[in-house]
Amino acid sequence: MAANFGELFLTILLIVCLTVSSQGREMMEKKYPYLRLASSFSSAKARGYDYIIVGGGTAGCPLAATLSEKYRVLVLERGGSPHGNLNVSYLQNFHISLADTSPKSPSQAFISTDGVINARARVLGGGTCINAGFYSRASPSFVMAKGWNLELVNESYPWVEKQIVQFPELAPWQVALKNGLLEAGVSPFNGYTFDHIYGTKIGGTIFDKNGFRHTAADLLAAGNPKNLxxxxxxxxxxxxxxxxxxxxxxxxxxxxxxxxxxxxxxxHAGRHSEIILSSGAIGSPQLLLLSGIGPKQDLQRLRVPLVVNNEFVGKGMSDNPMNTIFIPTKGHVEQSLIQSVGITKMGSFIEASNGFGQSSDSIHWHHGISSAEIGQLSTIPPKLRTLEAAQRYAKTKHEIPREAFQGGFILEKIDGPLSRGHLQLINTDIDTNPNITFNYFKHPRDLRRCVYGIRTIEKIINTNQFSNLAEDDSYTINMLLNMSVKANVNFIPKHTNDTVSLEQFCRDTVITIWHYHGGCHVGKVVDRDYRVLGASRLRVVDGSTFATSPGTNPQATVMMMGRYMGLKMLRERLGRRAGV
Incomplete structure (x- = not known):
């Protein structure tokens, strides 16, 4: 009897789940008519496409929306939908997606061979779904070096901005940074602007006033649903x-x-039809290699049939190194991600983050983007940051003193690092992260810029602005140092006049701000129109083509690039008469 009841209960539960799942799919299809699960695909019913875009990410979404105005476009996204995912949608849950290691998480963790824990997006909308939301355009020199049409660039940025970007209501921690930067000499103040200008400014954000995130996936709504x-x-x-x-x-x-x-x-059989890789700085070179485009020796080692021998695929990888300083405060300060930024002529950018978040099961205190909650482990030297170390931390994080979560971070990041690395396949499984090496601080100029950035942070901490926020004298230096060991947070080094010590601090505490790029450089893997060298009907449109990361955050320029290339391709095929 009990067994029969159990079977009946499970049957009812299964029916309910299937009904809810079916209703969820119906609602999704009604609101987003272009979205479907991959299992719905039927090759027998599918006609040939004008464009197949691999990766519905930061560039892929605006590119798809634009091309669909005139042509049939298929987007293949390995992740799920961001719509309705509270961990993606709300600022207060920012850290949770990055800490989620489940197979369906919107982020996929990887550890570079340098020992820095990082993440790659695995969700429609790409990195715009898991980043800190800051929106800032590339510098004019970046646009010029790309050879982009300035008129078309100036059409493409506003197209993105009108749909998903606004200026933030400045949080207290961001006000403190802004004033501290100016008092420390990072001037002039350039106000609220999307432009990349030396000095201190307030950038845009993809979070609205309610803390709701708008992503590149939202840009798909501008496309033609009949073609998309x-x-x-x-x-x-x-x-x-x-x-x-x-x-x-x-x-x-x-x-x-x-x-x-x-x-x-x-x-389609027509010569204008194309495959466009938009899978990011890891996914695009990885897929080229798995498809037979890459160094002959490497492909032979994995028995991948050679299509095009190109030694540069996966080479020239870079990541902007970041180092952070934790500032204990007298009380809790409202959570904020990146809003204020100091852009120095030395190539160091100064930003800030702070706050705490809450999930449904428990409160997760965190330090914004430097949180050990997302596995940065920044007080452990890189070579010791193993999966085992992260697991040990996860088991003992409840022992961290509460005071460690009362404060925030000031961070500095190196723009355009000269240190370069590479990507190499481990096997032929697309789900396996490749081996990635960034060679942080291998070039001495990168180290010099990091030292400059840390010294700038010290000046900011010593301004009146931060002395009013910081803990009083009852916190002795020994207490702070003991807390830093237990809490896995960084404090300003004791001897900032000692360049050698600061260089070691930079090496030992390096983490990432997730702005890696390269692997499919222009002139080596793709041409200036992003067509893959040695093959036809194949392009790469994403940050893997960049030699440097644009602006203080690349998302603005990568979304613009998707729109830009979509318009450029339409105009090349149709001419101005098409009205695009």
Missing amino acids: RVLLHATVQKIIFNTRSPRPYAVGVLFKDENGRRHKAFL
């Missing part, structure tokens, strides 16, 4: 080429759905 199809949990495993012609050309992709079933999607 976005498949979620569609993991592309390789590009399919026709290699019988003298120059190999892309004809389609092989991808797996959320159930592990494989599908093939194909382009």
Whole structure:
């Protein structure tokens, strides 16, 4: 009897779950008619596409929306939808997605061979779903070096901004940083601006006044739903080429759905149809390698059939190193992510973050983007930051003194590091992170800029602005140092006049601000129109093509790039008469 009741209960529960799931899908399809699960794909019913975009991320979404105005576009996104995901949508939950290691998390953690814990997006909208929300355009020199059409750039930025960007209501911690920067000599004050200008400024944000995040996925709504199809949990495993012609050309992709079933999607036969990789600085070079475009020796080692021998795929990888200083305060200060920024002529950017968040099961105190809650472990030297160290921390974090969460961080990041690394496949499984090396501070100029940044932070901490916020004299230096060891937070080094000590501090406390780039450089892997060298009907449109990261945060320029390239491709095919 009990067994029968149990079986009946499970049956009812299954029906309820399926009904709720079905209703959820119906609601999603009604509000977002272009979204479908990958398992809904039928190669028998699918006609050839004009464009297949691999990766619905920061560049992929605006690119898809733009191209769909005139052509049939298929977007294959390996992650799920950000819509309705509270950990993505709200500022107070910012750290939770980054700490989530489940297979369906919107972020996928990886540890570089340097020992720095990092994350790559795994969600529609890409990095705009898991970042700190700061919006700032590239400098004019960056745009000029790219050879971009300035008129088209100035059309593309506002298209993004009108839909998802605004200026923030400045939080107390950000006011303190702004005033501290100016008092420390990082001037002039440039007010609220999207532009990249030396001095101190307030940038834009993709969080609205209620703390709700707007992402690149929102830009898809500007597309033509009749021409646009976005498949979620569609993991592309390789590009399919026709290699019988003298120059190999892309004809389609092989991808797996959320159930592990494989599908093939194909382009129209026309010469203008293209596969466009927009999978980010890790995903795009990784997919080129798995598809047979890369260094011959490396591909032979993994028995990947060679399509194009190119030694530069996966090379020239860079990440902007970040170092942070924790400032204990007299009381709790309202949570904030990046809003104020100091842009120095030395190439060091000064920003700040603070606060605490709450999840449904318990309160998660954190230090904004430097939180050990997201695995940064910044007081442990990089070579000791292993998975085991992170797991040990997770077991003992409840022992951290409460005072460690009363305060915030001032951080400095190096812009355009000269230290370069590389990406190398471990195996032929697309779900396995490649080995990635960034070689942080290998170039001496990067170290000099870090030292300059730490000394600038010291000046800010010693301003009147921060002396009013900081803990009183009852906190002795020994207490602070003991707390820093237990709490895994950084304080200003004792001897900032000692360059050698500061250089070691930079090396020992380096973390990331998730602005890695490179791997598919222009002139080496792609041409100036982002077409892959040695192959036809294949482009790469994302940050993997950048030699440096634009602005103080790349998301503005990467979204603009998606719109820009979409418009450029439409105008090349249709001319101005098309009204695009």
